[in-house]
Amino acid sequence: MTHYEWLLFDLDGTLSDPAEGFINCMNHALEFHDFAPRPADELTPHIGPPLEQTMAQLSGSSDEVLIRSMVNKYRERYGETGYVENTLYPGVAEMLENLCSNDSVRLGVCTSKRADFAGRILEQFNLRHYFEFVSGGDVGIAKWQQLEKLLAEECISTQALMIGDRHFDLTAAHKNHLHSAGVLWGYGSPQELQEHHPTYLFSSPAEICQQF
Structure with missing residues (x-):
């Protein structure tokens, strides 16, 4: 693995x-x-x-x-x-707590949402402290460019896995030579995700904990 x-x-x-x-x-x-x-x-x-x-x-x-x-x-x-007007998916808080107990892995957020809005949502659910950074997007900035910048500024290493529910997350990772994982509880269909060859495909947050 x-x-x-x-x-x-x-x-x-x-x-x-x-x-x-x-x-x-x-x-x-x-x-x-x-x-x-x-x-x-x-x-x-x-x-x-x-x-x-x-x-x-x-x-x-x-x-x-x-x-x-x-x-x-x-x-x-x-x-x-x-x-x-956001709701937390079941099992997400438990997943993040379990992952943070693993000293060999670090967590970050990379979202197309503006960073200040993303931070507010994470704070709303008391999740912000699990993440070392929140990378947010803006008009004209694609997710692959966000990842490119994180790599260029050495905020992350090439040993990073991008986890998301849409093909944009997977292609952004692949464009930067990173591995990707699709999640099946969001808004991307299994077909959409499988077409972009993720390294992993998870059906629940608990499966992510079991993998890492």
């Missing part, structure tokens, strides 16, 4: 379920810009990718000014109430 110095976790769809806040904030942004609100089943597949990609798809526009305005309006509500 490969030894990993670092386990890097995605946040949305991996540690916590953001669906309620995501849907409410997305519709807040859409309606403010005179677009019709969307039902939950149309919005939840967009959980995971950077917001600007989602806004471009939902609006059907490539206008950078409009996209930035929509992202800002989303974040306006998210910063006020949206981040609270």
Whole structure:
């Protein structure tokens, strides 16, 4: 078994379920810009990718000014109430506590969500102390670039495993020559994850503990 110095976790769809806040904030942004609100089943597949990609798809526009305005309006509500509308997946807190008892592994978060929002969510669930850092994204920054920066600044080593629920997490790892793991309790389908050849595929947080 490969030894990993670092386990890097995605946040949305991996540690916590953001669906309620995501849907409410997305519709807040859409309606403010005179677009019709969307039902939950149309919005939840967009959980995971950077917001600007989602806004471009939902609006059907490539206008950078409009996209930035929509992202800002989303974040306006998210910063006020949206981040609270998160639920922790069962078993996550226990998983992190068990992993932290292993002195040979270190934990970090790498999320497309803005770092301050991610930090608030982790604090809300009393999880922040488990992680040595929280790497957050912003408009125009892809997750693979976040990992590239973490490696370049020697915040992590090449013995890192990226763990997430969407193919973006897996491809970001592979682009940086890192191993990846998919989780099946989030928003990526088994087919989506398997197509990108993760080193591991976990069906529960407890399985991660058993592996490491």
